[in-house]
Amino acid sequence: MSPVTLSRYLIEQTRSNNTPADLRFLIEVVARACKAIAHQVQKGALGGVLGSMGTENVQGEVQKKLDVLSNDILLEANEWGGHLAGMASEEMDNAYQIPGKYPKGAYLLVFDPLDGSSNIDVNVSVGTIFSVLRCPDQYLSQNDALNEQAFLQPGTSQVAAGYAIYGPQTMLVLTLGSGVIGFTLDRELGSFVLTHENIQVPQSTAEFAINMSNQRHWEAPVKRYVDELLTGEEGPLAKNYNMRWIASMVADVHRILTRGGIFMYPRDSREPSKPGKLRLMYEANPMSFLIEQAGGASTDGHQRILDIKPEGLHQRVAVFLGSKEEVERVTGYHQ
Numbered sequence: 001m002s003p004v005t006l007s008r009y010l011i012e013q014t015r016s017n018n019t020p021a022d023l024r025f026l027i028e029v030v031a032r033a034c035k036a037i038a039h040q041v042q043k044g045a046l047g048g049v050l051g052s053m054g055t056e057n058v059q060g061e062v063q064k065k066l067d068v069l070s071n072d073i074l075l076e077a078n079e080w081g082g083h084l085a086g087m088a089s090e091e092m093d094n095a096y097q098i099p100g101k102y103p104k105g106a107y108l109l110v111f112d113p114l115d116g117s118s119n120i121d122v123n124v125s126v127g128t129i130f131s132v133l134r135c136p137d138q139y140l141s142q143n144d145a146l147n148e149q150a151f152l153q154p155g156t157s158q159v160a161a162g163y164a165i166y167g168p169q170t171m172l173v174l175t176l177g178s179g180v181i182g183f184t185l186d187r188e189l190g191s192f193v194l195t196h197e198n199i200q201v202p203q204s205t206a207e208f209a210i211n212m213s214n215q216r217h218w219e220a221p222v223k224r225y226v227d228e229l230l231t232g233e234e235g236p237l238a239k240n241y242n243m244r245w246i247a248s249m250v251a252d253v254h255r256i257l258t259r260g261g262i263f264m265y266p267r268d269s270r271e272p273s274k275p276g277k278l279r280l281m282y283e284a285n286p287m288s289f290l291i292e293q294a295g296g297a298s299t300d301g302h303q304r305i306l307d308i309k310p311e312g313l314h315q316r317v318a319v320f321l322g323s324k325e326e327v328e329r330v331t332g333y334h335q
């Protein structure tokens with residue numbers, strides 16, 4: 001049988017649950033933009049795209065050339081299609097208004113154009129994370145500027161989410177709300193080909209992911225939990241655990257979707273005013289949607305991340321996601 005490409009998947013699989021044509025079109029446009037980003041990322045030094053821009057984003061983080069280039073690729077790919085009411089990104093302070101010369105549509109696209117920036121210049125996997133929301137009717141207008149309030153919906157409102165990972169393979173991992181599927185980029189075809197149907201996170205695991213250098217800054221429940229992981233089979237968990245920390249959320253989450261694990265980025269005392277490092281709208285929410293759709297769990301230590309009502313586009317959140325058994329355990333320690 002000929003390979004099932006993303007286009008064929010979107011038509012065949014979504015015919016049954018009649019996914020709107022505009023949403024299928026949006027996913028294909030985002031996938032095409034991710035192919036263009038992959039092309040730039042994989043040039044590396046040969047493309048003159050490594051290093052920093054010398055500017056900072058709204059988070060006060062130094063912007064890498066590839067951050068800005070990836071952001072521009074996603075904006076240019078999506079602004080003309082007539083399927084979006086607006087866009088928002090880690091790299092832009094405010095929402096992106098669809099230029100007046102183009103029609104607007106019913107969806108909102110939120111993304112981290114290139115996550116894992118600290119790894120870009122050292123050739124470690126990075127990725128693009130995206131989340132799709134419906135624009136509430138009261139904010140839909142062909143003429144008026146889009147009000148940023150339109151984006152501030154809980155993660156349960158997402159209609160689709162996914163990521164592209166630029167690693168040894170370029171893959172697209174996606175959910176439309178009926179499970180998680182994975183596509184691998186076939187460079188000869190130039191298409192994403194279905195390679196992973198029905199991705200499931202194992203309920204239990206022996207692998208955890210956290211940046212241990214922050215240990216002295218964690219809250220007590222996290223210190224207790226990680227201490228128990230480290231005491232292994234002599235400890236209360238009666239199991240030896242392994243550790244991984246790639247410092248690219250896309251790569252760590254991809255490993256967890258593939259073989260299980262728990263990913264943690266807790267809040268810590270370095271910046272007590274901030275509830276965590278990772279951003280809710282375009283990192284935690286899309287990844288939480290994928291993890292839950294794959295049978296895992298995702299909380300901020302106290303509540304389901306997808307239930308959090310956002311108050312700002314760039315709001316941060318603590319993240320505990322992955323194999324349900326471990327997420328429920330560490331969340332229980334916070335109660």
Ligand code: P6P
Pocket residue numbers: 115116117118211247248249250277278
């Ligand atoms: P740290 C990358 O900059 C990122 O936003 C996530 O992709 C990653 O999980 C995290 O930050 C790494 O943070 O503090 O370990 O460098």
